[in-house]
Amino acid sequence: MPRFLARRLLLTIPVLFFVSLIVFAIVALIPGDPARIMLGEEASREALEGLRKEMGLNRPLAVRYVIWIGHVLRGDLGRSVRDGRPVLETMAQKIPVTAELAITSIVVAWAIAIPMGVLAAWKRRTVVDYAATTVALTGISIPNFWLGIMLIYLLAVNHRLLPPSGYIEPWIDLSRNLRLMVMPSIVLGTALAALVMRLLRSSMIEVLSTDYIRTARAKGLADRGVLLRHAMKNAMIPVATIMGLQLGGLLGGAVITETIFSVPGIGRLAIEAILTRDYPMVQGVVLFAATAVVLVNVAVDLVYALLDPRIRLEEAA
Amino acid sequence: MRHPAAQAALPGDTVVALPVSRNRGFRYLLRRYARNRLALVGLWVVLLIVGLAVFAPWVTQYSPIKPDFFNTLKPPDHAHVMGTDDLGRDVLSRVIFGTRTSLLAGVISVGIAVLIGLPVGLVSGFYRGRLDDVLMRVTDAMLSFPFLVLALAITAALGTGLGKAMIAIGIVFTPQFIRLARGQVLSEREQNYVEAARGLGAGDTRIIRRHILPNILSPVFVQASLATAAAITAEAALSFLGLGTQPPTPSWGSMLNIAQAYLGSAPWMALWPGLAIFITVLAINLTGDGLREALDPRLR
Numbered sequence: 001m002p003r004f005l006a007r008r009l010l011l012t013i014p015v016l017f018f019v020s021l022i023v024f025a026i027v028a029l030i031p032g033d034p035a036r037i038m039l040g041e042e043a044s045r046e047a048l049e050g051l052r053k054e055m056g057l058n059r060p061l062a063v064r065y066v067i068w069i070g071h072v073l074r075g076d077l078g079r080s081v082r083d084g085r086p087v088l089e090t091m092a093q094k095i096p097v098t099a100e101l102a103i104t105s106i107v108v109a110w111a112i113a114i115p116m117g118v119l120a121a122w123k124r125r126t127v128v129d130y131a132a133t134t135v136a137l138t139g140i141s142i143p144n145f146w147l148g149i150m151l152i153y154l155l156a157v158n159h160r161l162l163p164p165s166g167y168i169e170p171w172i173d174l175s176r177n178l179r180l181m182v183m184p185s186i187v188l189g190t191a192l193a194a195l196v197m198r199l200l201r202s203s204m205i206e207v208l209s210t211d212y213i214r215t216a217r218a219k220g221l222a223d224r225g226v227l228l229r230h231a232m233k234n235a236m237i238p239v240a241t242i243m244g245l246q247l248g249g250l251l252g253g254a255v256i257t258e259t260i261f262s263v264p265g266i267g268r269l270a271i272e273a274i275l276t277r278d279y280p281m282v283q284g285v286v287l288f289a290a291t292a293v294v295l296v297n298v299a300v301d302l303v304y305a306l307l308d309p310r311i312r313l314e315e316a317a
Numbered sequence: 318m319r320h321p322a323a324q325a326a327l328p329g330d331t332v333v334a335l336p337v338s339r340n341r342g343f344r345y346l347l348r349r350y351a352r353n354r355l356a357l358v359g360l361w362v363v364l365l366i367v368g369l370a371v372f373a374p375w376v377t378q379y380s381p382i383k384p385d386f387f388n389t390l391k392p393p394d395h396a397h398v399m400g401t402d403d404l405g406r407d408v409l410s411r412v413i414f415g416t417r418t419s420l421l422a423g424v425i426s427v428g429i430a431v432l433i434g435l436p437v438g439l440v441s442g443f444y445r446g447r448l449d450d451v452l453m454r455v456t457d458a459m460l461s462f463p464f465l466v467l468a469l470a471i472t473a474a475l476g477t478g479l480g481k482a483m484i485a486i487g488i489v490f491t492p493q494f495i496r497l498a499r500g501q502v503l504s505e506r507e508q509n510y511v512e513a514a515r516g517l518g519a520g521d522t523r524i525i526r527r528h529i530l531p532n533i534l535s536p537v538f539v540q541a542s543l544a545t546a547a548a549i550t551a552e553a554a555l556s557f558l559g560l561g562t563q564p565p566t567p568s569w570g571s572m573l574n575i576a577q578a579y580l581g582s583a584p585w586m587a588l589w590p591g592l593a594i595f596i597t598v599l600a601i602n603l604t605g606d607g608l609r610e611a612l613d614p615r616l617r
Contacts, residue, residue: 018458022467029474137606141599143550145557145570146591149577157581252463256554260577270466271558274473286470290461297461 004305012298019294020072023287024065027055027279038081038277051081055280072287078280080273087284091266095288097167098265101188101257102250104181108189109196116193117200118227121235124205132197139194144253148187148260155183165262184261188253192246196239204235241304244297251289349611356607362600370416379407381414381567390583400585403575408586411567412593418568419597422483422552422561423545429487431541434494439525439533441495442502449499456492464489468551472560479552479568482561486551490544497540501533535612542605546598553594569594 027034035051036043051057055078056064071078077087120132156164163180170177207213208231216226254267262268266285273281351357369376379385379397385405393400399408441449459467471485505511506529514528555561556570564571569590576587 014454015457015461018455019461022458022462023470026470026474029471031475137599137602141546141595141602143553143591143594143598145554145573146587146594149573149580149587150591153580153584153587157584248461248463250463252465255465255469256558259558270469274469275559277473279473282470282473286462286466289463289466290458293461293463 005302008298008301012294015294016291019290020069020287021065023283023290024068026283026286028061028064030279033057034279038279054079077284077287080281081278082276082281087280090269090281091284091288094264094266094269097263098251098254098258098267100170101181101184101254101263101265102247104185105188105192105250105253106246108185109192112189112193113196113200117197118204118232118235120197120201121204121208122223122227129201132201136194136197139190139197142190144187144191145256145260147190148183148257151183151186152260165260167261167263180261180263184257184263187260188250188257191253192249195242195246195249199242200235200239203238204231207231207235237304237307241300243300244293247296248289248293251292346611350607353607353610355603356610359600359603359607362596363604366416366597366600367420369413370420373414373417377407377410377413379410381406381410382565390579390586392583393585399589400583402572402583402586403579408572408589411572412569412589414567415569415572415590415593416597418479418562418566419549419552419594422479422486423549423601426483426486426548426552427490427541427544429484430490430494430544431537433487434491435498435537437491438495438498438500439502439530442499443506443521443525443529452495453499456495459489459492460496462489464547465551465554468555469558469560472555477560477563479556479562479566482552482555485555486548489551490548493544494537494540497536498533501536502529505529505532539605539609539612542601542608546601546605549601550594550598 030037033048034055035048035057039047039051056067059067075088077091079086080090083090116132116135120129123129152164155162162182163176166180168177168180213226213231216230221230251267254265255270256267257263258265258268259271266288269281270285272278273285350360383406385401388397388401388405389403391397391401391405397407397409399412402408402411437452441452462470468482468485468489471488472482475481475485511524511528514524519528552561553568553570553573556568557574559571559574562568562571564575572590573587576583576590579586
């Protein structure tokens with residue numbers, strides 16, 4: 001296991017190196033003078049010079065990258081061009097909000113996807129299966145920003161069942177927090193539910209055709225027992241292994257969802273930073289998103305290897 | 318699906334008349350595709366949308382851009398079937414003209430991704446070695462970024478506008494085509510027909526272009542069709558966030574962006590463009606899924 005862990009972590013280093021290069025390139029790609037673009041046409045010469053110096057814009061690209069990555073590795077992502085606050089500090093405030101939204105969305109997604117995926121596989125090639133597959137395809141095709149707007153119209157504007165948008169910390173008012181989270185979680189959870197359902201359906205079909213399931217049935221176990229106790233455990237493995245992909249989808253979707261529902265999380269921070277050309281903030285958020293996905297993938301691989309010794313043996317061979 | 322040229326390349330084989338064989342293959346493909354009813358419906362809807370995009374000026378009654386301040390926020394009626402927007406423009410005309418923006422964005426962004434991804438993947442998979450290692454780590458890194466976040470970041474650097482949004486989406490989609498092409502080449506390069514071509518004296522470029530490329534096009538085509546649906550959603554998302562197509566050009570995403578402010582008084586402004594994105598993306602997804610089923614030998 002330590003060898004597997006070391007190998008997996010070593011493979012992560014070049015990926016993270018290229019991630020950092022891409023994030024750095026975002027500012028390097030800006031046509032013209034980044035300082036002027038960030039501060040606007042009316043900025044004073046002193047302010048422009050100050051920013052150029054702070055960002056090291058007068059130096060060669062390679063030198064700028066080395067300085068930037070040096071700061072990043074020490075936890076210094078720079079300061080916001082807009083309010084002068086450290087990028088990391090602002091992000092640390094927003095991450096818990098997005099984390100809450102991600103968790104509630106996963107709950108919504110799994111609550112829809114798991115029963116639907118299992119049922120579709122169990123009742124393969126029946127009306128139930130076709131209905132579930134059609135719902136999943138609809139979930140993948142429906143644009144989340146439209147779904148969000150329509151939910152606000154139906155549930156908040158028309159029927160006044162839920163507050164349209166906003167956020168309140170759970171420790172201040174838990175009930176209002178949950179009511180505010182319902183629509184964003186449905187919007188963010190729908191696409192994920194479709195993905196999980198399709199994957200679970202196909203892995204369940206595969207598991208249901210294995211010998212050990214036939215044995216369980218031959219022993220006279222009830223359908224429910226076979227499904228829940230025997231088949232589910234193995235069918236869920238592929239679903240768990242795409243956690244990194246799921247997290248990527250959630251973080252991308254959070255940009256849209258948080259903007260529509262005015263949730264002050266990392267996604268809305270990204271959009272505000274882009275619209276105000278606050279590049280250090282853009283870099284910070286993008287770097288965080290990619291690093292989170294890479295690290296979740298490593299964690300998933302490790303858990304997977306812990307659960308399934310064959311993976312370790314294959315790697316060692 | 319093995320290209321007919323592959324069989325023809327084997328030494329000692331009789332020469333196959335390519336046009337006839339190709340035609341037969343295409344007819345067989347069509348027959349297989351037509352068996353999937355949903356895919357057929359999807360294809361018809363896609364053709365209808367393409368038709369609307371091409372003939373937009375002839376099928377619409379009103380200008381999609383010119384404001385009409387005497388008719389603002391009118392609910393759907395005989396004159397304006399989908400109502401009018403905040404500037405009095407006919408929503409139906411804007412939705413129909415919006416098909417042009419969406420299809421253009423889908424096709425061009427995916428075109429950029431294929432044009433970069435396919436050759437890079439071909440070379441990477443064919444030659445392997447250090448170049449392949451580096452390219453794979455770069456694609457790993459690019460695939461680590463949540464796709465919309467990377468598209469937004471690139472748009473942040475390049476600036477707003479439809480053209481820049483298409484470039485950003487194209488760049489973000491490139492790694493999946495590099496990966497796909499590389500994976501296909503890795504299995505094709507070990508095939509007998511490649512060895513046969515090499516034995517007959519064909520150089521690397523000829524082997525890649527004339528023998529391997531035609532054999533890996535089917536999965537690339539399927540992936541491209543599914544990516545087009547994702548690219549259309551991505552363009553709409555960028556325009557919705559104010560970073561893609563800029564007003565007054567009709568785009569479904571920017572129409573939804575404006576519609577948010579009038580949700581209480583003019584919900585039709587949000588309903589139709591969203592429905593248009595949904596139907597288009599669903600139809601392309603159905604077509605892509607049908608193509609995959611028709612082309613994938615394992616699903617036969």
